[in-house]
Amino acid sequence: MSGTKIEVNLGPVSFSGEGDQTWLAEQLEKVLSAAPAVLGAQAPVTPPTPAAAPGAGAAADATFTTSLSSYIKEKGGESNQVDRFLITADWLRRRGVNKLTTAAVSKALTDNHQKRLANPADCLNKNVSKGLCEKADGGFYISPEGLKKLGHA
Numbered sequence: 001m002s003g004t005k006i007e008v009n010l011g012p013v014s015f016s017g018e019g020d021q022t023w024l025a026e027q028l029e030k031v032l033s034a035a036p037a038v039l040g041a042q043a044p045v046t047p048p049t050p051a052a053a054p055g056a057g058a059a060a061d062a063t064f065t066t067s068l069s070s071y072i073k074e075k076g077g078e079s080n081q082v083d084r085f086l087i088t089a090d091w092l093r094r095r096g097v098n099k100l101t102t103a104a105v106s107k108a109l110t111d112n113h114q115k116r117l118a119n120p121a122d123c124l125n126k127n128v129s130k131g132l133c134e135k136a137d138g139g140f141y142i143s144p145e146g147l148k149k150l151g152h153a
Contacts, residue, residue: 004113006066025069032065062096068112075150084115085123086132090142090150104108 006024008031015031017024023098065136066074071091077084088105097104102120109116117123127133133144142150 007111021069025067028067029070032067036065066091068108068114072114078115081117082123082126084109085117085120086127086142086146087150088114089133090147090152091138093142099137100141101139 002083005018006028007014008014008028013031013034015028017027022062040046047120067143068091072078072084072087075083075087075090077087085105088108088141089100092100092104092108102124105123106117106120124133124135129138130145132143132149134143
């Protein structure tokens, strides 16, 4: 085994595993797919709706449960660090993170066992120079052009 480990707890639903990253991602997807049905059997819990960041579009998508590795693959960001940075920032945004920072993007990649970025600040600056992100209030947000590039209208 490769030694990759994961543990996820969502109320009464829990998943822990160790093995190949691809296999773990597949198993986690299965657990996350089944979680709404299990959690729906309990009393409904309404999470607070975070305010949208400037240029971020709508608030967090409550039904967005895609793993980071799947999202990066879906959006084609496996080989380009600048794209992987933008895709990871979008993944965080869709999960309700209002204040995006380079540290939050780096932490998400590390926490989800994805390839790290050699220079996250440079990745942000390159996305800003392309007009895909804008710096604001000690962080950044994805511009409408960036959202369009990611396939959001």
